[in-house]
Amino acid sequence: MKNRSWAQLIAPLILLAFPLFVDSDYYRHVVIMALMWVVIGSSWNLLAGFTGQVSFGHAIFFGIGAYSAGLLKMHLGLSPWWGMLLGGPMAMAIGFVIGWICFRLRGPYFALATIAVGEIFHLLFKYFNNFTGGMEGILIIQTFRSKLPYYFLALGLAGACVLTIILVMRSKWGYYFISIREDQDAAESMGISAFRYKSLSLMISSFFTGLAGAFYMNYMAFIDPEVVYSLHYISIMAILVGIIGGVGTIWGPAVGAFIMVLVQETFRSSIFGLAPDWVSEAHALVFGVLVMFVILFMANGVVGDWKKITHLFTGKKQAPSTNGSAA
Amino acid sequence: MSFFEAIDITKHFGGLAAVNDLGFEVRQGEIFGLIGPNGSGKTTVFNLINGYYPLTGGNILFEGRQINGLPTWKICKLGIGRTFQVVKPLRRMTVLENVTASAFNHTGDLKVAKAKAEEVLDFCRLGHKKDFLASGLTIGDRKRLEIARSLATSPKLLLLDETMAGLTPQEQGEGVELIRKVRDSGVTIIIVEHIMRVIMNLCDRIMCISYGMKLAEGLPEEVANNQDVVEAYLGKE
Numbered sequence: 274m275k276n277r278s279w280a281q282l283i284a285p286l287i288l289l290a291f292p293l294f295v296d297s298d299y300y301r302h303v304v305i306m307a308l309m310w311v312v313i314g315s316s317w318n319l320l321a322g323f324t325g326q327v328s329f330g331h332a333i334f335f336g337i338g339a340y341s342a343g344l345l346k347m348h349l350g351l352s353p354w355w356g357m358l359l360g361g362p363m364a365m366a367i368g369f370v371i372g373w374i375c376f377r378l379r380g381p382y383f384a385l386a387t388i389a390v391g392e393i394f395h396l397l398f399k400y401f402n403n404f405t406g407g408m409e410g411i412l413i414i415q416t417f418r419s420k421l422p423y424y425f426l427a428l429g430l431a432g433a434c435v436l437t438i439i440l441v442m443r444s445k446w447g448y449y450f451i452s453i454r455e456d457q458d459a460a461e462s463m464g465i466s467a468f469r470y471k472s473l474s475l476m477i478s479s480f481f482t483g484l485a486g487a488f489y490m491n492y493m494a495f496i497d498p499e500v501v502y503s504l505h506y507i508s509i510m511a512i513l514v515g516i517i518g519g520v521g522t523i524w525g526p527a528v529g530a531f532i533m534v535l536v537q538e539t540f541r542s543s544i545f546g547l548a549p550d551w552v553s554e555a556h557a558l559v560f561g562v563l564v565m566f567v568i569l570f571m572a573n574g575v576v577g578d579w580k581k582i583t584h585l586f587t588g589k590k591q592a593p594s595t596n597g598s599a600a
Numbered sequence: 601m602s603f604f605e606a607i608d609i610t611k612h613f614g615g616l617a618a619v620n621d622l623g624f625e626v627r628q629g630e631i632f633g634l635i636g637p638n639g640s641g642k643t644t645v646f647n648l649i650n651g652y653y654p655l656t657g658g659n660i661l662f663e664g665r666q667i668n669g670l671p672t673w674k675i676c677k678l679g680i681g682r683t684f685q686v687v688k689p690l691r692r693m694t695v696l697e698n699v700t701a702s703a704f705n706h707t708g709d710l711k712v713a714k715a716k717a718e719e720v721l722d723f724c725r726l727g728h729k730k731d732f733l734a735s736g737l738t739i740g741d742r743k744r745l746e747i748a749r750s751l752a753t754s755p756k757l758l759l760l761d762e763t764m765a766g767l768t769p770q771e772q773g774e775g776v777e778l779i780r781k782v783r784d785s786g787v788t789i790i791i792v793e794h795i796m797r798v799i800m801n802l803c804d805r806i807m808c809i810s811y812g813m814k815l816a817e818g819l820p821e822e823v824a825n826n827q828d829v830v831e832a833y834l835g836k837e
Binding site: 463 | 671673674690693697701704708710749
């Protein structure tokens with residue numbers, strides 16, 4: 274436990290100092306993407322990991338945020354930075370409506386509904402090309418040539434998101450979210466409106482995912498429906514980030530985001546050019562193997578099963594848990 | 601105005617009348633026993649009172665206010681707590697977290713809720729296990745946890761659904777003591793129970809139902825000696 278609180282102190286400091294020591298645009302870019310995934314993964318985890326409502330549709334909120342910024346530029350000629358203000362609330366509003374419809378369903382049925390709604394948004398933004406630019410997407414000009422402003426913005430977003438989740442989980446809302454995850458019927462009989470608190474969880478989650486989307490528009494300067502509403506690039510990736518890092522842990526998705534982005538980049542660059550070219554196509558395969566490994570041996574993710582990992586290296590047998598829990 | 605009143609409540613599941621024109625009244629401060637053979641509709645009555653199922657017909661009044669049609673959580677907010685026959689511990693939370701979550705019923709302050717939870721846990725003699733995960737509790741402690749969690753919502757009326765089933769005689773004795781203590785703290789109780797020794801010991805009044813209809817109602821001895829009740833349990837001679 275002590276090691277962990279040290280890590281929580283040092284990790285942000287390292288991230289703050291990182292661009293001072295590394296001035297390669299490529300490595301800065303990799304960390305910017307990892308930080309963006311910290312935001313999306315943590316948001317997904319608030320809803321799925323803590324509140325028990327597994328979403329396969331977080332691309333919706335990411336896309337809404339991205340298009341909020343892009344469409345402001347395209348139609349009104351406004352700076353896409355206004356999207357950073359608009360994207361979060363827009364995604365939150367859409368999140369509320371989706372929750373209002375889909376929270377009538379429980380468990381796997383809710384998850385299936387989010388896939389369907391996600392695909393609906395994907396197709397709508399593809400189809401109404403007069404309004405959205407359709408498959409041509411939206412292209413803008415980056416405001417800054419340096420990576421530094423984007424880096425600190427991404428770091429700020431990630432920090433704000435994780436901090437918000439920490440505060441929420443320490444409050445009445447956090448207790449209510451977990452109660453709903455553990456047993457919705459019991460929660461209702463404890464005076465908890467499952468619908469209200471599931472909606473609140475989804476709204477916080479979609480707000481930050483929308484912010485991440487608006488950031489993506491500004492940073493990457495190009496979006497189209499195939500990318501920002503993508504089931505596998507965004508929705509599934511959010512889930513993988515959560516699973517690898519640890520579902521239902523505060524820091525899991527943050528760790529998971531870095532692992533996933535680093536693995537992705539390592540393979541995309543064919544292990545930094547050392548391996549033959551076809552290796553660059555293999556990152557999806559590696560994700561699959563990684564997820565299988567984690568689910569089989571560390572069902573609680575890297576953060577949730579951290580003790581197992583350290584015991585693997587120190588050779589200690591896993592200590593029997595004091596309370597005899599089956600977890 | 602009566603404290604709690606069920607007026608001709610009816611519940612149909614398809615063609616089956618699980619509860620049929622059942623009417624009864626509970627007075628403030630009493631322990632009211634609800635008995636009947638297996639499948640007679642006792643748990644369904646609880647599910648109707650706490651809004652888990654909608655009524656097919658009839659009305660339920662609590663402190664003069666109609667509560668049928670309200671969602672479960674709102675009924676809890678008004679002051680009706682319940683325990684489940686098949687216990688529902690929030691498994692991946694500690695005992696203290698379980699009870700703290702329900703202690704938020706009338707407060708938003710973590711410190712207040714935690715203090716309330718600790719108090720309730722001590723009251724239920726679970727204080728020494730507050731840091732255990734709920735999944736690691738024995739069945740006896742899980743039943744105590746059910747009671748503690750419902751008490752932490754500060755109910756005026758508590759519905760206890762077979763909290764003694766599956767317990768050892770000694771645990772039953774402690775349970776009876778606990779339920780008395782709860783009543784003495786000012787909570788009215790409706791209890792569903794199969795164990796006659798417990799029911800006869802605890803209840804001020806008893807109602808026996810069979811096939812969703814009332815067979816008898818009255819003092820424990822009256823009901824126990826009622827010919828219809830004996831027949832419902834043991835069959836006709």
